[in-house]
Amino acid sequence: MSEMFVTLGTWNWLIFGVILMALELLAPGVFLFWLGLAALLVGLLSFAIHPSWEMQILMFAIFAACAVPLWRRIARSSSAVSRSNPFLNRRADALVGRVFTLERPIIDGSGTVKIDDTVWRVAGPDTPAGSRVKIVQADGASLTVAAA
Incomplete structure (x- = not known):
């Protein structure tokens, strides 16, 4: 050895x-x-x-x-x-609290909103297109909104 x-x-x-x-x-x-x-x-x-x-x-x-x-x-x-940058890999969580304009109306609880270059699916009360909504919750690729 x-x-x-x-x-x-x-x-x-x-x-x-x-x-x-x-x-x-x-x-x-x-x-x-x-x-x-x-x-x-x-x-x-x-x-x-x-x-x-x-x-x-x-x-x-x-x-x-x-x-x-x-x-x-x-x-x-x-x-x-x-x-x-706590939201680096959680982009949807960074959107909570922000206000956006609906691209497509929320009908039967589902609609879309365009954020930057991405279209996000949103859920919430029935709301016409063009309305301002505030994101209250993010769950994966789906956002929950309320009237702003």
Whole structure:
């Protein structure tokens, strides 16, 4: 076993890093990526300074441990972006409370309203076309309206 560690070299770390990153593609979770990055860093540093096998393993451990706070910082900043636009993937929810003009009348509880370049199906009390309605609820692609 110790012979395996003694023979650790630059190429071993680079191959190990590439394998870990390839495994990340098969089992996404962003954990193996950082370990692969740590292995690649050890491999690249081994080209320059030729450390002992003990030092290589120590560098790998330090880089892998430093990757965790780095990943948390990156993940936190990306979640801040989603907090700045809470309706990013919920467009219909962003329409609640807004007032629009009916394109087609609401007859038997169903009609349409044009919002930007999209025609939305609306439900509500019978109302003639051209009337102003306020969106009170969004359920998927269907909007519930009331007279504005």
